[in-house]
Amino acid sequence: MKTIHEQHFLSGKYIIVAGGGIGGLTFCVALQRFLENNNQEINPPPHIVVYERELSLDDIGREGYSLSIRSDPLSGGMQILQKLDLLDQILGESNPGTYFTVFNNDFTPLIEFQSPPVEGLSQSTASIARSKLREILHKNISPSIAVHWNHGIESVEELENGQVIVTLMNGHQEKCDLLIAADGSNSKGRRAIRSQNELRFAGAVSIAARTQPLEKLPPPIDKTWGSVLGVNGNFLFVAPSDQRSALWSVSYLSDKPSEPRPAGTMSEEEIEQVLSEAHQRLVSFGEPMPTLFKKTLRSSVSVFNAKDMEPFRNHGSVIFIGDAQHAMSPFAGNGANMAMMDGYKLAEQMILAKHLSTAVQAYDDLCIPRSINAIKMSHRTIAIGHSQGIWKYMWVTMLKIVAYFFGFNSKSEQ
Ligand SMILES: Cc1cc2nc3c(=O)[nH]c(=O)nc-3n(C[C@H](O)[C@H](O)[C@H](O)COP(=O)(O)OP(=O)(O)OC[C@H]3O[C@@H](n4cnc5c(N)ncnc54)[C@H](O)[C@@H]3O)c2cc1C
Incomplete structure (x- = not known):
C-alpha cells in the first residue's frame, strides 16, 4: 500500500461533516473508496466525524419521500452509485417503476420518458425512498467515521488561522481544521458565514x-x-x-x-x-x-x-456542498443526484490535489455549472x-x- 506522506494536506486533520444527509454521507463513503481504490493510506489519517441534527437513522420525519436517481446528461446519480459499488444494493431496495410519465388527468399516459441505456449500468433510472438511500450510504461508511445523531450544529465561525469553531445546539464547541457543510438548504453554516447567499x-x-x-x-x-x-x-x-x-x-x-x-x-x-x-x-x-x-x-x-439559491464558490476552510451550496426545489427532481455527485467529486479532488484550495476550485468548477443547469430546469418545470x-x-x-x-x-x- 502506498502511503501518502505527512505533507498531504488531509494528514492528521480533524474534519467535521455537518449533516448526515445524501451529500455528507456520500462524501464519507467516497473518501474511503478513493483511498482503497488507489491503494493509498494517508498517514496519520484524517479524523472525521459527522454531526447530524436528526435523532436517529430511523427518524423518518422529512424523509418520507422517494428520490428518482438518474443517469441522463443533466444528472448522474446512478453513475456515482455504480462507482461507489452501491448500485446493486440500491436497486435491491428500489421502488417499482423505472420511468417517468406525464399523464392526462385521467392518468392515461401522455408522454413516457424512459432514459436511454447507459453503458455499464444495468438500469438507467431508479426510484428509492430517501430513507433507504441514506440507510445504505450510512451502512457503507468506514467504521472509523463516527456519526453523532441528535447533534445539530448551531453556528460556525472561521478563525484567522484557518481553523473553524463549530458550536453545537447543545452548547458544546469544537475546533476543527475543515468543515464540510452538507446540512441542506437551510444550512446553519451558510447563515453564519455566507449570510448574503439566501434562499x-x-x-x-x-x-x-x-x-x-x-x-x-x-x-x-x-x-x-x-x-x-x-x-x-x-x-x-x-x-x-x-x-x-x-x-x-x-x-x-x-x-x-x-x-x-x-x-x-x-x-x-x-x-x-x-x-x-x-x-x-x-x-x-x-x-x-x-x-x-x-x-x-x-x-x-x-x-x-x-x-432555491444560486450556487456560490467556496473558499476558506468551510466547504459547502449539496443543497447548502446550491439549494434546489423538488421541482428539479435532481437535488439528491447533485448532492451525491458533489460528495463524490469533492472527495476525489481532495485525495488527488496537493492543496485544499486546488481541490476546492476543481470541485466548484464541476459543481457550479451543473447545479445552475438543474436550477434553471426546475424553473422550467414550474x-x-x-x-x-x-x-x-x-x-x-x-x-x-x-x-x-x-x-x-x-x-x-x-
Ligand atoms: C418532496 C421532495 C422530493 C424530491 N425528489 C427528488 C428526486 O426525485 N430526485 C432528486 O435528485 N432530488 C429530489 N429531492 C431533493 C433532494 O432530496 C435534496 O436536494 C437532497 O436531499 C439534498 O442533499 P443534501 O445532502 O444537500 O441535503 P439533505 O439530504 O437534506 O441532508 C442534509 C442533512 O443535514 C441535516 N441537518 C440540517 N441542519 C443541520 C444542522 N444544523 N446540524 C446538523 N445537521 C443538520 C439534515 O437533518 C439532513 O440529514 C426532493 C426533495 C423533496 C423535498
Missing part, C-alpha cells in the same frame, strides 16, 4: 403527503411515477414513496410564499384545513388519486414553498407544470421534442 422563493407552493402502507401500489404507479400538468392551475406529482406506499403532491403558483408547515407540526384541525384545500385542488384528477387521497397518512401532510390552455398544449409538444433530442424513449398517446 429565494421560486413561485410555487406545494401540499404534499404520503399514504399509509397499502396492500399494493395501485396502477399506474406500480410501474411508473409522474405528473399531471396544470389542471385548473394545479400541478400534480405522484410516485411510490417506498415499496408499499405512495406520495402525492399538488402545487400551485403564487406571488408570495405560504406559511410553511412541515409534517408533524400541525394540529388535527390544521391538517383538516390543509387536506380540505388539497381536496378541492385534486377534484379533477381520476384514479388512483382519489384512492391515494383517502389513504393519506395524516401525520405526513405538509405545506412547503419551492425555494412554468410547464402549472401551464394551462394553449400554453399547456405548446409545452407538451415541446416536451416531446426535447425527449426526442435527449434520446429518451418518448411514447406519445394523444
Whole structure:
C-alpha cells in the first residue's frame, strides 16, 4: 500500500461533516473508496466525524419521500452509485417503476420518458425512498467515521488561522481544521458565514403527503411515477414513496410564499384545513388519486414553498456542498443526484490535489455549472407544470421534442 506522506494536506486533520444527509454521507463513503481504490493510506489519517441534527437513522420525519436517481446528461446519480459499488444494493431496495410519465388527468399516459441505456449500468433510472438511500450510504461508511445523531450544529465561525469553531445546539464547541457543510438548504453554516447567499422563493407552493402502507401500489404507479400538468392551475406529482406506499403532491403558483408547515407540526384541525384545500385542488384528477387521497397518512401532510439559491464558490476552510451550496426545489427532481455527485467529486479532488484550495476550485468548477443547469430546469418545470390552455398544449409538444433530442424513449398517446 502506498502511503501518502505527512505533507498531504488531509494528514492528521480533524474534519467535521455537518449533516448526515445524501451529500455528507456520500462524501464519507467516497473518501474511503478513493483511498482503497488507489491503494493509498494517508498517514496519520484524517479524523472525521459527522454531526447530524436528526435523532436517529430511523427518524423518518422529512424523509418520507422517494428520490428518482438518474443517469441522463443533466444528472448522474446512478453513475456515482455504480462507482461507489452501491448500485446493486440500491436497486435491491428500489421502488417499482423505472420511468417517468406525464399523464392526462385521467392518468392515461401522455408522454413516457424512459432514459436511454447507459453503458455499464444495468438500469438507467431508479426510484428509492430517501430513507433507504441514506440507510445504505450510512451502512457503507468506514467504521472509523463516527456519526453523532441528535447533534445539530448551531453556528460556525472561521478563525484567522484557518481553523473553524463549530458550536453545537447543545452548547458544546469544537475546533476543527475543515468543515464540510452538507446540512441542506437551510444550512446553519451558510447563515453564519455566507449570510448574503439566501434562499429565494421560486413561485410555487406545494401540499404534499404520503399514504399509509397499502396492500399494493395501485396502477399506474406500480410501474411508473409522474405528473399531471396544470389542471385548473394545479400541478400534480405522484410516485411510490417506498415499496408499499405512495406520495402525492399538488402545487400551485403564487406571488408570495405560504406559511410553511412541515409534517408533524400541525394540529388535527390544521391538517383538516390543509387536506380540505388539497381536496378541492385534486377534484379533477381520476384514479388512483382519489384512492391515494383517502389513504393519506395524516401525520405526513405538509405545506412547503419551492425555494432555491444560486450556487456560490467556496473558499476558506468551510466547504459547502449539496443543497447548502446550491439549494434546489423538488421541482428539479435532481437535488439528491447533485448532492451525491458533489460528495463524490469533492472527495476525489481532495485525495488527488496537493492543496485544499486546488481541490476546492476543481470541485466548484464541476459543481457550479451543473447545479445552475438543474436550477434553471426546475424553473422550467414550474412554468410547464402549472401551464394551462394553449400554453399547456405548446409545452407538451415541446416536451416531446426535447425527449426526442435527449434520446429518451418518448411514447406519445394523444
Ligand atoms: C418532496 C421532495 C422530493 C424530491 N425528489 C427528488 C428526486 O426525485 N430526485 C432528486 O435528485 N432530488 C429530489 N429531492 C431533493 C433532494 O432530496 C435534496 O436536494 C437532497 O436531499 C439534498 O442533499 P443534501 O445532502 O444537500 O441535503 P439533505 O439530504 O437534506 O441532508 C442534509 C442533512 O443535514 C441535516 N441537518 C440540517 N441542519 C443541520 C444542522 N444544523 N446540524 C446538523 N445537521 C443538520 C439534515 O437533518 C439532513 O440529514 C426532493 C426533495 C423533496 C423535498
